[in-house]
Amino acid sequence: MSSLLVEVVAFTHECATPSGQFLSASLPTFIRYRVLVTVNPNVSVSTATDANLAEAIANVAAITFPLACPPHSPPDAIADFIANQLSPNNFRGYITRDNAEVLVAQQDSQIIGYCLVLHRDPPDPDVAAVVTARPVSEISKMYVLPDHHGAGASHALMTRAIDTARARKSAIVWLGVNQENLRAQRFYAKMGFGVAGTKTFNLGATIEHDYVMTRLLD
Structure with a gap:
C-alpha cells in the first residue's frame, strides 16, 4: 500500500474539519485542506453488470449495514431493513436499472465493499430543499x-x-449520514463533502436523524 496527498476544497454551511470538529457558519463557507489517503493497489473497483453478483453484494450489505446503525437501533428493525431493502433481488434490480450503478470493490477476487449510486432528483422534500443543482446523483x-x-x-x-x-x-453529489456516525462524517468531509442540511430516516418505528452532505462537481 502507498499514500497519496490530496487537496480537498468544500463548500458548506456546516463542515467537519479533518480532526472531526464541526464548525457552523451563517454564510456558505469554502474550506481547503490536505489529507493523506491510503492507496491499495490490490483493491479494484468496477461497475457490476452481472446480476449473478447480487448474492455476494447482498452478503456484504447484510454484514456492514448493522455496523453503521446507532447503538439504540432495534435488532429486529435492522433485520427487517436488510431483508426488505438489501436482498439479492433488490441488488439485481439496481444492477439492471438505467439510473442506478452498483460499484464493487474487490481484493483477491473477493467483494469487500460496494457503493450504490442513483442518478435522479432527490425524492425526499427535505433533501430537495437543500440540493437544488441539477442534474444530481445520490450516493445511496x-x-x-x-x-x-x-x-x-x-x-x-x-x-x-x-x-x-x-x-x-451531474452538477452535484449528495448523501445522507447518521448524525451519530462521526467516523463516516469525517471520511466524507475528507472527500470534499460538506453539510448542507438534515433529513430523517425511518428504521422500523424509529426515526433516525441524518445530515445531508453535498459535493459540487467541476
Missing part, C-alpha cells in the same frame, strides 16, 4: 467490510462514485 449506500477498513477501499469506491456522477454530467 457505501459500505466496506470491517476487516478492510483503512486499507483504501472506501477511498477507491468514493473516487469511482464521483467519476460516475461526472460521467452522467
